[in-house]
Amino acid sequence: MTTIIELLEEDHQQVKSLLDDIKSTGDDAVRSRRDKFKQIQEALEIHTRFEEEKFYPRARALTGMDEEVDDDLEEHDEAKRMLDEISETDPGDAEWMEMIEELDEALRHHISDEEEQLFPATRQAMETEEAETLGKEYARMKKRASAQAAE
Numbered sequence: 327m328t329t330i331i332e333l334l335e336e337d338h339q340q341v342k343s344l345l346d347d348i349k350s351t352g353d354d355a356v357r358s359r360r361d362k363f364k365q366i367q368e369a370l371e372i373h374t375r376f377e378e379e380k381f382y383p384r385a386r387a388l389t390g391m392d393e394e395v396d397d398d399l400e401e402h403d404e405a406k407r408m409l410d411e412i413s414e415t416d417p418g419d420a421e422w423m424e425m426i427e428e429l430d431e432a433l434r435h436h437i438s439d440e441e442e443q444l445f446p447a448t449r450q451a452m453e454t455e456e457a458e459t460l461g462k463e464y465a466r467m468k469k470r471a472s473a474q475a476a477e
């Protein structure tokens with residue numbers, strides 16, 4: 327069965343590849359830029375919500391990595407500010423791609439932090455059963471969100 331850490335890492339891959347897609351678009355690809363940016367926003371909305379509400383509190387309790395978790399939370403706030411700013415800018419503006427590049431850098435930094443520090447420590451400290459139960463819970467939450475989005 328899939329653990330929560332595997333699922334969160336899959337999201338990281340998805341977001342990185344969407345960012346790569348956006349960076350390879352030309353200034354005339356406004357619609358595709360907008361679509362892909364929306365996919366990033368949606369993926370991150372649910373991902374960060376689950377990390378903040380469920381995963382980080384357990385990871386913090388199991389590993390005692392308070393400083394690390396606090397940093398990760400700050401990085402989430404920063405990313406949310408960047409996402410808001412980008413969504414208020416026209417994808418055809420030169421500024422838009424600069425903002426995407428900043429977002430790309432910030433997200434890759436955050437993702438490496440998680441994957442190199444908190445995730446391995448949590449993987450060690452968490453029972454497989456709990457990691458799988460959290461995985462199931464997260465998969466259900468994502469399913470509900472996509473059903474709602476399709477309505």
Ligand SMILES: [Fe+2]
Binds near residue numbers: 334338373377437440
């Ligand atoms: Fe993450």
Ligand SMILES: [Fe+2]
Binds near residue numbers: 374398402436440
């Ligand atoms: Fe995160």
